[in-house]
Amino acid sequence: MAHGILSQILDYSSRANPYPLYEELRKTPVFHDGTGPYVISTYYDIQSLLHDPRLSSDARNLAATAGDPLAEGEDGEETALPPSFLKLDPPEHDRLRRMTNRPFGPPHSPHRVDGMRGGLKDIVTGLIDNLGDTENIDLVDQFAYPFPVTMICQLLGVPREDEPKFHVWADTLAASLDPDPDADPAERQRKTHDSRMELGMYLAGLIEQRRKDPGEDMLSQLAVGHGPDESMSTMELLSTAALLLIAGHETTVNLITNGMLTLLRNPDVLAKLRQEPGLAVPLVEELLRFEPPVQLLPQRTPLVDIEVGGITIPKGSSMWLILASGNRDPNRFENPDRFDPYRKDIQHLGLGSGIHSCFGAPLARLEAQLALTELARRLENPRLLEDPPPYRQNAVLRGPRHLRIACDGIRA
Amino acid sequence: MADTALDQLKRSGRVVVVGASLAGLRAAEVIREKGFAGSLTLIGDEPHEPYDRPPLSKQVLLGKADAERTLLPRRRDIDAEWRLGVAATGLDMAARTVKLADGEEVPYDRLLIATGVRARPWPNEAEGELGGVFTLRTREDGVGLARALNAGPRRVLVIGAGFTGSEIASACRERGLEVTVAERGNGPLVGALGGVIGAVAAELQRENGVDLRTGISVTALEGDSTGRVRAAHLSDGTTLECDVVVVGLGAQRNTEWLMGSGLGAGPRGIACDAGCRAFDLRGIVTDDIYVAGDVARSPHALFGYQFLSLEHWGNAVAQAETAAHNMMSESTDRRPHLWVPAFWSSQFGVNIKSVGVPSMGTEIMITQGSRAERRFTGVYGYQGRVIGAVTFDNGRWLQFYEKQIECTAPFPPPFTTVDRRPDGQRPIPADFPDPSVPTHGPTITLSGYSPADRRIATFTPAGH
Ligand SMILES: Cc1cc2nc3c(=O)[nH]c(=O)nc-3n(C[C@H](O)[C@H](O)[C@H](O)COP(=O)(O)OP(=O)(O)OC[C@H]3O[C@@H](n4cnc5c(N)ncnc54)[C@H](O)[C@@H]3O)c2cc1C
Numbered sequence: 001m002a003h004g005i006l007s008q009i010l011d012y013s014s015r016a017n018p019y020p021l022y023e024e025l026r027k028t029p030v031f032h033d034g035t036g037p038y039v040i041s042t043y044y045d046i047q048s049l050l051h052d053p054r055l056s057s058d059a060r061n062l063a064a065t066a067g068d069p070l071a072e073g074e075d076g077e078e079t080a081l082p083p084s085f086l087k088l089d090p091p092e093h094d095r096l097r098r099m100t101n102r103p104f105g106p107p108h109s110p111h112r113v114d115g116m117r118g119g120l121k122d123i124v125t126g127l128i129d130n131l132g133d134t135e136n137i138d139l140v141d142q143f144a145y146p147f148p149v150t151m152i153c154q155l156l157g158v159p160r161e162d163e164p165k166f167h168v169w170a171d172t173l174a175a176s177l178d179p180d181p182d183a184d185p186a187e188r189q190r191k192t193h194d195s196r197m198e199l200g201m202y203l204a205g206l207i208e209q210r211r212k213d214p215g216e217d218m219l220s221q222l223a224v225g226h227g228p229d230e231s232m233s234t235m236e237l238l239s240t241a242a243l244l245l246i247a248g249h250e251t252t253v254n255l256i257t258n259g260m261l262t263l264l265r266n267p268d269v270l271a272k273l274r275q276e277p278g279l280a281v282p283l284v285e286e287l288l289r290f291e292p293p294v295q296l297l298p299q300r301t302p303l304v305d306i307e308v309g310g311i312t313i314p315k316g317s318s319m320w321l322i323l324a325s326g327n328r329d330p331n332r333f334e335n336p337d338r339f340d341p342y343r344k345d346i347q348h349l350g351l352g353s354g355i356h357s358c359f360g361a362p363l364a365r366l367e368a369q370l371a372l373t374e375l376a377r378r379l380e381n382p383r384l385l386e387d388p389p390p391y392r393q394n395a396v397l398r399g400p401r402h403l404r405i406a407c408d409g410i411r412a
Numbered sequence: 413m414a415d416t417a418l419d420q421l422k423r424s425g426r427v428v429v430v431g432a433s434l435a436g437l438r439a440a441e442v443i444r445e446k447g448f449a450g451s452l453t454l455i456g457d458e459p460h461e462p463y464d465r466p467p468l469s470k471q472v473l474l475g476k477a478d479a480e481r482t483l484l485p486r487r488r489d490i491d492a493e494w495r496l497g498v499a500a501t502g503l504d505m506a507a508r509t510v511k512l513a514d515g516e517e518v519p520y521d522r523l524l525i526a527t528g529v530r531a532r533p534w535p536n537e538a539e540g541e542l543g544g545v546f547t548l549r550t551r552e553d554g555v556g557l558a559r560a561l562n563a564g565p566r567r568v569l570v571i572g573a574g575f576t577g578s579e580i581a582s583a584c585r586e587r588g589l590e591v592t593v594a595e596r597g598n599g600p601l602v603g604a605l606g607g608v609i610g611a612v613a614a615e616l617q618r619e620n621g622v623d624l625r626t627g628i629s630v631t632a633l634e635g636d637s638t639g640r641v642r643a644a645h646l647s648d649g650t651t652l653e654c655d656v657v658v659v660g661l662g663a664q665r666n667t668e669w670l671m672g673s674g675l676g677a678g679p680r681g682i683a684c685d686a687g688c689r690a691f692d693l694r695g696i697v698t699d700d701i702y703v704a705g706d707v708a709r710s711p712h713a714l715f716g717y718q719f720l721s722l723e724h725w726g727n728a729v730a731q732a733e734t735a736a737h738n739m740m741s742e743s744t745d746r747r748p749h750l751w752v753p754a755f756w757s758s759q760f761g762v763n764i765k766s767v768g769v770p771s772m773g774t775e776i777m778i779t780q781g782s783r784a785e786r787r788f789t790g791v792y793g794y795q796g797r798v799i800g801a802v803t804f805d806n807g808r809w810l811q812f813y814e815k816q817i818e819c820t821a822p823f824p825p826p827f828t829t830v831d832r833r834p835d836g837q838r839p840i841p842a843d844f845p846d847p848s849v850p851t852h853g854p855t856i857t858l859s860g861y862s863p864a865d866r867r868i869a870t871f872t873p874a875g876h
Contacts, residue, residue, distance in 0.1 A: 051811040053780055053789070053829035090780065090831035094787065107761075304827040355808045 006036055010178075010395050016388035018295070018398070019337065022325035030311040037298070037318035038308075041325040043332035043349070045308055049321060050354040054303050057356060058089045061301045063316030081200050082235050084243035086356065087299060093355065099232055100240055103221035105362060113362040116155070120367060123150050124374045131410060136385070139403040143375075144256040148367055152248030155363075156241065157217025158206060166202060166245065169195040173242075174250040177298070178394040196242070203241045204234070218244070244360070252364050254293035254399025256371045259284070261403060262291055263376065264384045266339055273341075273376040280369040283341035287368070288327075288350030290339050295324040295398045297352065323349040324398075382407040418742055421521055425450040427739070428510055428518055430500045431526035431666070432456025434464070434725065435705030435732040439524050440490045442736035452492040453518055455510065457499035460551060466725060468554035469576050470758060473561060473583035479554035500527075503673040505692070508700065521700065522739050525670075525682060525690065526732065528706040529663035529723060534571075539633040543640035545657045548576055560656045561587060568592070569644050569654040571630050573600035575757045577660030578613065582759035585620045592623040592652055594630050594644075597845050604755075604856065605766065605802055607843025608776050609790060612783050612804065620760045633657060663723060665707050675701065681709035681721045686748035688735035702739050704731040710749060714817065715769055715799070722856055724755045752814050753856060756807070762786055765807040768800030768817040771844060771856055777824050778836035781806055789813065792842055793823030 008014055009021050022041060025031055031039040040046055049055055085096040102108045127143050137143075149167075153160045172195040176188065207223045214220035219241060225231030232240065263270040273279050300319040305312050313319065326349045328336040333345075351358035358364065375382070382405055389400040427443055429436045432454045440454060456462075464482045471477035495512065502511035509517040531547035534540030544565075546557045561568070561584065568584050570577045573595035584591035597603065599610030600617060617624045629647045636642040644652045670677040675698075676691035677683075682703045683691045688710065690701040703710075705728035709721040730751040738746040757764045773792025781788035781804075789809055792800035798821045801813035816825070824839045 048812065048815060051809060053809050053812055053831070054827050056830050058830075091785075091787075303830065306827075357808075 004033075005031070006033065006039065012391075012393060015391035015393075015395065015398065018324070018395070019328055022322060022328060025322065025325060026329060029309045030313070032311075032313075037320045038311075038313045039320045039322060040308060041322045041329075042309075043326040043329035046321045046323065046326040046349055047353060049300065049308065049319070050349075050352060050356070052306070054306055055319070056089050056301045056303050057087055057093070057299055058083070058301070059087060059299060061303060061316065062318055063301075063314075081196055081239040081242060084239040086243055086247075090355065096232065096236060096240060097355075097359065099226075099230060100222065100244070100359070102226060102230075103218045104359075113366060116151070116363070117366065117370070119154065120151060120370050121374075123147055124370055128374060128378050128410060134409055135406050137405050137407070139260055139405055140253065140257055140400060141402065144253045144260070144371070144403070147256065147371060148252035149249055151363070151367065152245060155218055155248070156244060157210065157215055157219045158245065162202070166199060167249075169199040169202075170246045170249045173199070173246055174397055175394060177396045199242050199245075200238050203238050203245075207234070207237060207241070247360055248363075250397050251293045251358075251360075252367050254397060255284075255287065255364060255368045257400050257403050258291035258293065259287050259368055259372050260375060260405070261384070261387075261389065261400060262287060262339055263372065264382060264405065265387070269339065269341055270376055270382075273373060277373045277377070279341055280373045282343070282346070283372065284365055284368045285346050285348065285350075286339060286341045286343055289333070289343075289346055289348030290327070292324050292327060292348070292350035293397060293399055294350070294352070294358075295322065296396055297321040297323060297356075298396060323352065378411045379405075380408040380411055416742070418740070421450065422446075422448050422740065423450065425521040426453070426519055427451070427522045427524070428453045428455065428520035429524045429526060430455045430510060431528055431705070431707070432458070432494070432496060433462050433526065433528055433705075434484060435526035435528070435728040436524070437462040437484055437486075437490075437732075438729050439526065439702075439704055439732035439736040440492055441487050442733050443740060444488060444490050446737065446740035448740055450521075452490060453495060453520075454490075454492045455495045455498065455500050455512065455518070457497065457513075458550060459497035461494075461496070463551055465549070468551070469548055469579040470583065472554045472558050473580060474586055475558065475562070479551050479558060482551070482554075499669065501669050503670055503675060505674050505698070505701070522702070523700060524702045524704060524732075524735055524739065525707065526703070526705045526728075527666035527669070528728075529665050531659070532661040532664050534633065534659045534661075536632065539635070539641075540659070542633060542635040542657075543638070544655055545633060545641050545659065547659045548580065549663070557656075557658065561589060565589060565654075565656040567652070567654040568656040568658065569594065569630070569652060570658045570660055571644075572660035572662070573597075573613075573617075573624070573626075574603060574660055574662060575601065575755075575759075577658065578617070579757060579759050580658050580660065581617060581622050582620070585622060585760070590623070592625065592654065593617065594628050594646060595624070595626045596629045598626050600624070600626075601764075602843075602845055603771065605770050605790075606773065606776060606792075607845070608783075608840060609802055610843075612786065616760045616762060616786060663706070665721070667707065680719075681707050683719060684708055684710045686711055686713070686750075687738045687746045688731060688749055689738070702735040704728065704735040713748070713750065714752065714820070715772060718772075720753070720769070720856060722753050724753055724856075726754050727751055752817055754810075754814070755856075763805050763807055764802065765810050766800060766802040767810055767814045768792065768798070769856055770800035770802055770842070772799045773842045773844070775823070775839040776842040777839040778833070779825060780809065780829050780831045780836070782833050782835065788836075791816075791823065791825060793839055796823055797821065798823045798825065 009018055014021055025041040029042045085093045104112055131137050172191055176192040210220040210223045214224050222237055298320045302313055302315055304315050330336050351361045385404040385406055389403045392401045429440055462484045464484050467477050467482045472479045499513045500510050501513050509519050511517050531549040567590045570581050570593045573593050578600045581591050581593050600613040602610035630644050631647050632645040633641050634643045641657050644654055665681045667677040674693050676693050684703040685697050688702045688704055689697050690703045691697055706723045709719045711717040712720050731749050734749040752767055754767045770792045772794050775793040776790045779789050779791050787805045789806045790802045791798055798816045803810050
């Protein structure tokens with residue numbers, strides 16, 4: 001029975017294993033219960049919709065009646081910050097993303113991410129050295145969270161000491177992506193709005209400092225700008241900075257935690273990774289297919305009536321693309337429910353595709369590769385203390401809230 | 413289970429591949445993947461292991477890659493006998509042997525021909541041999557041209573503004589060299605993409621400091637007393653001083669060695685069926701000779717079964733895979749080569765991509781972005797359907813237009829897209845040059861019957 005399947009997916013009790021629900025969903029590749037969003041769950045449909053220029057990522061194209069349970073939390077947005085490029089279409093999207101990319105990747109900064117390798121390794125080493133009581137480690141709080149946060153702070157030039165402050169805002173904003181059925185929508189909206197405001201004000205202060213005294217960090221480089229037609233307005237800069245900070249915060253944590261959980265559930269693979277660190281590269285790709293940290297994209301809207309799999313989706317409808325379901329589509333991947341780091345054909349949707357494909361992908365990949373190789377190498381006989389672990393509420397950014405493990409010791 | 417002819421072939425047959433480059437190597441890999449355990453021979457007239465050509469006109473000229481280090485990555489071990497540095501000079505279809513330049517004869521049970529194309533030389537042989545005059549197809553060409561550019565010439569002349577010529581001009585400008593581009597047509601890339609896009613490419617070149625001269629041909633090259641090129645004479649009566657000349661006049665198919673063999677091979681390539689099996693001179697399909705890559709010309713269902721010759725990297729790979737698959741399959745398991753043509757180029761900091769056959773298009777519509785910003789998608793229409801598309805720095809949408817071509821979607825596209833600008837609401841003539849007027853070689857040749865080509869394509873060998 002497909003009815004009510006969306007609320008089942010969003011229900012917290014499905015968090016630990018949503019995959020059987022996705023499998024159910026794929027039987028109706030374009031699912032629509034009459035009032036809610038159109039939900040797309042098969043690989044090829046998602047893949048082509050991600051490249052479809054008739055689809056907008058801009059919520060302003062959503063019809064008022066689109067009935068998207070995720071949309072309501074974001075009404076207050078214009079009063080706080082303009083939408084980040086994640087929620088914009090070309091040409092604005094392209095312009096902002098291009099400018100943001102300038103200090104981050106090729107062609108202008110080809111070595112930025114690779115140049116961070118040493119720094120990343122040091123953070124990982126430090127965190128593992130300080131794991132303390134090996135009988136009871138919370139891999140999220142002690143490792144998977146502090147690692148990417150420390151890194152994104154360094155990259156952006158945000159003081160690490162301020163983390164307790166913006167952690168709360170970032171958490172609230174990430175949570176706003178999730179349609180928490182228990183929360184009072186008005187209350188949620190107010191909290192989201194306040195968090196955006198406060199984060200914006202905090203970043204505005206930082207950017208002001210960086211303008212006066214620019215450093216090598218990305219905030220400085222974005223704030224200083226590059227030539228007359230290549231600079232962001234202050235408001236654009238604020239929402240871009242907020243996007244980077246939150247995305248750098250809330251996704252890699254899950255990638256690393258999901259990764260360690262998957263490895264501990266597949267001890268043979270863990271053992272192989274220990275012997276063969278080079279395996280980390282394909283292993284992280286398989287992980288992005290098998291347990292993607294971003295499970296679904298809830299923000300696409302057709303600009304005209306479009307046809308998907310024989311169904312006409314009216315202009316202005318809300319569409320959800322369930323990336324995690326496409327990644328387990330048996331029409332695309334052989335044995336999709338098997339975790340196989342040696343899989344040859346692995347064009348997954350874990351980082352999206354098309355113009356909105358994950359901006360931070362090169363960094364996320366590198367972070368996960370380093371983190372998992374080092375954990376595999378240094379933890380002696382690691383084991384799960386709790387399976388499944390407790391998950392975070394969020395159905396969109398899905399991952400364990402805690403991952404309690406134990407090991408016999410820490411190798412040098 | 414009965415021991416079929418195919419089982420025997422796989423166990424102990426002899427497969428020969430002529431042309432040891434992209435298509436040849438990929439085919440060899442797939443042949444092994446399909447479980448072929450017999451003897452595999454790769455014959456190549458170049459002395460090198462298979463290497464990649466696209467970097468030759470890009471990274472190599474910029475000094476970002478060494479021409480000697482563009483070897484193609486190996487996807488698997490192919491356990492082949494390599495006959496490098498020796499050309500195939502003849503084919504005996506009855507005796508099933510390939511004749512080599514060193515006199516040897518190599519027998520085969522299955523033959524794959526992937527001899528590609530070569531650069532069309534400067535028509536005046538003596539002028540073409542002057543020092544400082546180059547074509548660009550091989551590694552040696554790449555090494556030589558890169559060296560000539562390193563030496564800091566005062567002016568480079570590029571003859572022909574197709575993709576290769578334009579990329580070379582781009583590399584020269586990026587290195588701060590003075591460069592003149594002479595093009596007989598009315599703009600760069602017009603053969604492949606038409607005049608509307610050619611005009612954008614022309615602006616791009618001029619803005620980047622290229623001395624672009626269109627509607628002009630080079631009539632003669634002049635050398636100095638040491639036999640080095642010093643000037644070029646142009647059809648408008650002017651003379652241009654230059655110390656490096658690159659001839660970018662398109663390509664010629666490497667089929668001469670098949671002359672007299674009875675195979676359907678000629679200056680337009682080797683005709684084959686949709687399954688990559690070569691035709692003989694009488695238009696009868698062979699069952700043991702396959703063709704792939706730049707040298708092949710095959711009918712394509714999406715384009716009215718016209719015979720297409722494609723000088724596209726991706727086509728060489730896909731066609732080689734299909735040929736190899738079919739060669740190792742029972743007739744019922746064979747599959748057609750239905751690859752939708754796709755091409756990329758990068759020049760003047762812009763990433764250009766195309767799908768389909770733009771050159772069949774009569775109209776173009778800018779469905780996203782704008783020409784003025786040099787970021788756009790242009791869709792080509794032919795008789796009311798979408799036939800091709802081109803993007804300038806907009807390649808991530810191309811997959812969508814590929815689908816549109818595959819499903820013969822209507823043209824002009826009836827829908828709106830993100831980033832549709834007012835000037836993209838209506839189609840305009842794509843402005844392709846009259847196909848009977850030669851420009852630089854296009855990278856797609858329509859060589860079947862078409863209204864613009866009244867002669868029925870014939871399979872006559874070259875030189876007649
Ligand atoms: C400078 C340059 C830039 C390019 N850039 C792009 C690009 O950006 N995008 C794109 O899609 N494509 C590009 N191409 C085209 C692409 O490289 C070709 O489509 C591809 O190389 C075709 O592969 P092939 O194996 O069919 O032929 P080839 O690579 O031409 O190989 C044929 C081989 O056969 C050998 N041979 C010929 N005759 C004989 C004989 N009688 N006996 C033995 N051996 C023989 C040849 O010497 C050669 O080694 C570019 C090509 C060049 C030259």
